[in-house]
Amino acid sequence: MLPDLLPDIGVFGPYTYLVTEVIFGALALGLLFVTDALRRAARTVVALYPLAYFWDWYTLEVGVFEIPLRTGVEFLWIPIEEHIFMIVVPALVVGIHELVNGPPID
Numbered sequence: 001m002l003p004d005l006l007p008d009i010g011v012f013g014p015y016t017y018l019v020t021e022v023i024f025g026a027l028a029l030g031l032l033f034v035t036d037a038l039r040r041a042a043r044t045v046v047a048l049y050p051l052a053y054f055w056d057w058y059t060l061e062v063g064v065f066e067i068p069l070r071t072g073v074e075f076l077w078i079p080i081e082e083h084i085f086m087i088v089v090p091a092l093v094v095g096i097h098e099l100v101n102g103p104p105i106d
Contacts, residue, residue: 010069012069013069014071014072016069016070017067017071018071018080018081021081021085022084024092025084025087025091027095028041028088028092028095029091030095031092031095031096031098032094032095032098034095035095035098035099037094037098040094040098044091045086045087049086049087053086056085056086060079060082067082
């Protein structure tokens with residue numbers, strides 16, 4: 001069964017979600033640095049953040065999901081880890097996109 005094969009990262013307790021965000025954030029930053037796409041990712045994050053924030057706030061508010069392995073620190077009514085997530089995910093997508101497709105042709 002697949003879940004049995006996954007490592008138990010719950011050892012970080014309430015910092016588990018934060019630790020995963022830092023790891024994937026470091027990967028995203030590395031990709032953006034290597035592909036020279038920091039500015040492109042920043043524009044993407046700024047464009048997506050308001051929609052992502054509202055979507056996240058709403059789904060948490062109505063009980064679509066909950067996050068048990070988090071710090072409990074909230075900022076603007078959602079967990080701080082979710083704010084980081086809303087930065088890391090688009091940055092990682094842009095970094096992978098740039099890595100796969102190469103630099104834009106002028």
